[in-house]
Amino acid sequence: MNNPVSVAVLVSGGGTNLQAIIDARKSGIIKNAEIRLVISSNPNAYALERAKENGIATEVISKKEFITAENTEAQIIKILERYGIELIVLAGYMQVLSKNFTKRYERRIINIHPSLIPSFCGDGFYGLKVHEAALKKGVKVTGATVHFVNEITDGGEIIMQKAVKVLKNDTPETLQKRVMQLAEWKILPEAIEKISKEIKKEREK
Numbered sequence: 001m002n003n004p005v006s007v008a009v010l011v012s013g014g015g016t017n018l019q020a021i022i023d024a025r026k027s028g029i030i031k032n033a034e035i036r037l038v039i040s041s042n043p044n045a046y047a048l049e050r051a052k053e054n055g056i057a058t059e060v061i062s063k064k065e066f067i068t069a070e071n072t073e074a075q076i077i078k079i080l081e082r083y084g085i086e087l088i089v090l091a092g093y094m095q096v097l098s099k100n101f102t103k104r105y106e107r108r109i110i111n112i113h114p115s116l117i118p119s120f121c122g123d124g125f126y127g128l129k130v131h132e133a134a135l136k137k138g139v140k141v142t143g144a145t146v147h148f149v150n151e152i153t154d155g156g157e158i159i160m161q162k163a164v165k166v167l168k169n170d171t172p173e174t175l176q177k178r179v180m181q182l183a184e185w186k187i188l189p190e191a192i193e194k195i196s197k198e199i200k201k202e203r204e205k
């Protein structure tokens with residue numbers, strides 16, 4: 001494909017969503033984007049291995065090393081610029097980005113969240129906590145959301161959502177797994193393709 005959009009995926013953990021993006025690029029679901037870089041906030045993230053296995057450049061930028069959020073973000077920006085990144089994908093990235101950062105990349109950062117926003121989102125809703133809250137509330141349907149990232153946690157414009165049924169015997173763990181398999185791993189690659197097409201259109205303007 002001609003001149004695909006350059007994507008950086010920001011991770012902190014296992015990277016199953018990163019894997020889904022890599023697989024979607026290979027299978028042709030993603031045609032208009034190329035993963036050029038994976039940045040991890042955690043040097044031990046398994047996501048880094050997935051990137052390396054697929055010949056994708058990796059960088060570790062941990063807050064420990066750069067101490068303040070400001071320094072950390074300045075370092076991230078430097079690297080994003082070095083790689084000519086046009087779209088930033090947060091896939092299990094555990095650091096909150098400042099308003100300064102999100103403004104700089106307005107409509108150029110997307111995130112995957114494991115619930116149907118505006119339910120079970122915002123500060124403190126991450127990982128299994130999201131699914132615990134959904135089960136506690138007794139919702140019959142949950143799902144995942146891809147949204148643009150702004151200064152409000154999980155508050156940016158919604159790009160895509162997919163619903164998943166809650167089953168009677170679900171535990172937070174079984175629900176988390178099903179939401180990933182049936183929703184997250186599908187809509188994240190689809191949203192990347194959608195936004196990349198839009199970025200390519202804008203390039204032509």
Ligand code: GRF
Nearest residue numbers: 013014015016017092112114
């Ligand atoms: C996913 O549940 C995602 O929705 C959330 O963090 C988790 C990351 O998992 N933002 P993985 O690292 O992609 O396996």
